[in-house]
Amino acid sequence: MILEKIQRENDIKKLSPEELGLLAEEIRQFLIEKISRTGGHLASNLGVVELTMALHLVFSLPEDKLIWDVGHQAYTHKLLTGRRAGFDALRKYGGMSGFPKRKESKCDAFDTGHSSTSISAGLGYVAARDILGASNSVVSIIGDGAMTGGMAYEALNNASRLKSNFIIILNDNNMSISENVGGMSKYLNGLRTAEAYTGLKKGVEDTLLKIPVQGEKIVNKVKKTKSGIKQLLVPGMLFEDMGITYLGPIDGHDVKSLCRTLHEAKRVNHAVLIHVLTKKGKGYTPAEENPARFHGTGPFDVATGESNGGSSQKDSYSDVFSKVLCDIAGQDERVTAITAAMADGTGLSRFQKYFPERFFDVGIAEEHALTFAAGLAAGGMKPVVAVYSSFLQRAYDQTIHDICLQKLPVFLAVDRAGLVGSDGETHQGLFDLSFLSTIPNMTIMSPKNRWEMADMVRFAVDFEYPIALRYPRGEAYGGLKNFRTPVVYGKSEVIYEEEDIVILFVGHMASLAEEVRRKLKDTGYCCSLVNSRFIKPLDTKMLERMAADHTLFVTIEENVLTGGYGEQVLSHVSRAHLGVHVLNIGISDDYVEHGSVDVLRHEVGLDCESITKKVITEYISCFKRENIK
Ligand SMILES: Cc1ncc(C[n+]2csc(CCOP(=O)(O)OP(=O)(O)O)c2C)c(N)n1
Ligand SMILES: CC(=O)[C@@H](O)[C@H](O)COP(=O)(O)O
Numbered sequence: 057m058i059l060e061k062i063q064r065e066n067d068i069k070k071l072s073p074e075e076l077g078l079l080a081e082e083i084r085q086f087l088i089e090k091i092s093r094t095g096g097h098l099a100s101n102l103g104v105v106e107l108t109m110a111l112h113l114v115f116s117l118p119e120d121k122l123i124w125d126v127g128h129q130a131y132t133h134k135l136l137t138g139r140r141a142g143f144d145a146l147r148k149y150g151g152m153s154g155f156p157k158r159k160e161s162k163c164d165a166f167d168t169g170h171s172s173t174s175i176s177a178g179l180g181y182v183a184a185r186d187i188l189g190a191s192n193s194v195v196s197i198i199g200d201g202a203m204t205g206g207m208a209y210e211a212l213n214n215a216s217r218l219k220s221n222f223i224i225i226l227n228d229n230n231m232s233i234s235e236n237v238g239g240m241s242k243y244l245n246g247l248r249t250a251e252a253y254t255g256l257k258k259g260v261e262d263t264l265l266k267i268p269v270q271g272e273k274i275v276n277k278v279k280k281t282k283s284g285i286k287q288l289l290v291p292g293m294l295f296e297d298m299g300i301t302y303l304g305p306i307d308g309h310d311v312k313s314l315c316r317t318l319h320e321a322k323r324v325n326h327a328v329l330i331h332v333l334t335k336k337g338k339g340y341t342p343a344e345e346n347p348a349r350f351h352g353t354g355p356f357d358v359a360t361g362e363s364n365g366g367s368s369q370k371d372s373y374s375d376v377f378s379k380v381l382c383d384i385a386g387q388d389e390r391v392t393a394i395t396a397a398m399a400d401g402t403g404l405s406r407f408q409k410y411f412p413e414r415f416f417d418v419g420i421a422e423e424h425a426l427t428f429a430a431g432l433a434a435g436g437m438k439p440v441v442a443v444y445s446s447f448l449q450r451a452y453d454q455t456i457h458d459i460c461l462q463k464l465p466v467f468l469a470v471d472r473a474g475l476v477g478s479d480g481e482t483h484q485g486l487f488d489l490s491f492l493s494t495i496p497n498m499t500i501m502s503p504k505n506r507w508e509m510a511d512m513v514r515f516a517v518d519f520e521y522p523i524a525l526r527y528p529r530g531e532a533y534g535g536l537k538n539f540r541t542p543v544v545y546g547k548s549e550v551i552y553e554e555e556d557i558v559i560l561f562v563g564h565m566a567s568l569a570e571e572v573r574r575k576l577k578d579t580g581y582c583c584s585l586v587n588s589r590f591i592k593p594l595d596t597k598m599l600e601r602m603a604a605d606h607t608l609f610v611t612i613e614e615n616v617l618t619g620g621y622g623e624q625v626l627s628h629v630s631r632a633h634l635g636v637h638v639l640n641i642g643i644s645d646d647y648v649e650h651g652s653v654d655v656l657r658h659e660v661g662l663d664c665e666s667i668t669k670k671v672i673t674e675y676i677s678c679f680k681r682e683n684i685k
């Protein structure tokens with residue numbers, strides 16, 4: 057096996073041309089086999105096998121820097137830098153991350169996970185190199201989907217004034233997770249198609265060159281003009297006119313021509329963009345035929361491409377959201393839905409199917425999505441933005457400046473809130489309660505189960521001010537079915553009322569809270585259970601009432617503790633002198649790595665055993681403290 061000859065970075069350079077020819081096939085087989093067991097981002101990785109090989113043949117790691125945008129396509133890079141063994145525990149707790157990580161390898165130049173950061177980070181590396189007088193290469197590899205994100209344009213704008221080498225590789229597979237959207241995608245498509253006319257272009261150039269004496273001058277002049285005729289001889293004018301040399305489009309599955317172009321690019325003394333055409337899912341028919349399904353996949357059967365169990369038949373929170381939203385949209389034509397390239401993940405592809413004229417996929421552009429929604433709201437619509445919690449981080453200012461300041465009725469459906477699992481640190485939705493709570497005019501809700509999710513979606517669409525509904529990845533909880541009082545603004549729901557200890561939980565912590573309560577009761581404690589429902593505004597009346605016959609308030613949330621629900625409860629208890637003890641359970645001030653959600657919960661202490669222990673210890677110490685007083 058040729059792959060075995062690759063023990064560390066740069067080993068690929070020792071392979072013979074024949075071995076290189078076989079390596080791509082071996083890598084593909086390896087990736088398909090491993091990801092079919094562990095799950096992971098298959099299609100994007102299969103598409104960049106040859107591109108990654110070429111990069112590793114031309115550049116020397118770790119001195120040269122490769123920066124992978126999003127980073128979900130870095131598996132071949134991991135293989136070529138000696139991490140083959142890591143694939144058995146890919147994305148598992150304690151195992152290898154699915155994204156580049158500086159702490160994992162010196163060959164990973166920059167941590168990524170969120171889209172469209174690679175050109176900015178690359179430019180930073182270039183500036184540092186130039187100031188330090190070093191001579192290494194810096195290469196940012198960005199997909200056509202990531203190229204729809206605003207940061208990429210901000211960075212290109214700056215890259216255009218560079219006076220030293222910086223290589224940007226645009227990996228164009230004509231796909232984001234699903235179909236790519238927008239003007240840039242259209243422009244790139246034009247260049248792709250133009251490739252078919254390369255013969256024509258060559259013909260024009262050759263004919264001009266045949267004109268004695270003047271021919272070469274004309275060709276050079278045309279190449280320098282701003283006129284549209286230039287497109288005939290110089291593709292990629294958009295980049296060229298910005299001052300960024302455009303090379304391509306070139307076949308991203310031809311290692312030789314990739315290497316040739318990379319060598320050419322190294323000689324350019326400013327920013328150069330290489331437009332590489334690849335096929336998402338290349339080499340595995342089910343992934344080539346359905347790249348969206350194999351963008352991120354769970355375990356599957358290699359022979360058929362069918363999922364190997366694991367995926368639940370029951371509705372996820374995203375399913376409940378999209379079904380109810382479609383139901384409402386059928387009756388109210390002001391309801392519009394917006395996604396930033398996550399139609400499948402958020403469930404909005406259902407809305408797209410039924411109401412295409414009211415559905416907007418804006419590309420990977422969360423900032424734009426929110427301000428666009430604000431405009432829709434100002435224009436009389438009822439916009440609903442479905443966005444993953446971690447990607448909403450991008451649009452903090454838009455939430456404050458464009459939505460909440462003007463009290464515009466935008467409904468933020470905050471999906472993937474809480475731990476998401478195997479995508480890890482960059483994707484866990486652990487900050488939304490904190491960052492949204494600080495914003496005036498914002499209302500925040502979270503449902504305990506599938507029925508409350510449906511009720512809250514209806515409530516949020518009707519609400520006349522900014523509102524966020526946060527819910528987790530995965531199956532919607534089917535417990536506590538009999539507790540379905542109407543959702544009332546700012547009011548929590550008391551599920552069981554006893555005395556001594558009260559557990560106040562946020563949203564999907566319901567089942568864990570029930571479990572803890574059962575365990576406490578089995579151990580002889582009295583325990584009430586309250587569903588917070590609203591994180592903002594806080595139900596202070598309920599807190600004051602509970603303070604009368606409880607000694608200890610226990611809050612449970614899947615969010616960082618800083619600025620979360622628990623701290624707000626604590627702060628009110630202190631401000632209003634309620635005289636009860638408060639124990640906040642949540643995520644401590646740290647990032648949570650990849651792994652299954654159950655394992656992660658155990659690791660961060662969000663499991664029944666750890667919480668019960670803490671509650672009992674705290675409860676006993678309350679009395680000790682009281683006695684000392
Ligand atoms: C800020 C942000 N929003 C959304 C995503 C989710 N996401 C991950 S990959 C991806 C598509 C990227 O497309 P492209 O860059 O073309 O890479 P490909 O998968 O086609 O190789 C999206 C939308 C993300 N990672 N970051
Ligand atoms: C790389 C990326 O950001 C997405 O592909 C993400 O992994 C999707 O996550 P879900 O599987 O939760 O939709």
Ligand SMILES: [Mg+2]
Pocket residue numbers: 199200201202227228229230231232
């Ligand atoms: Mg793409």
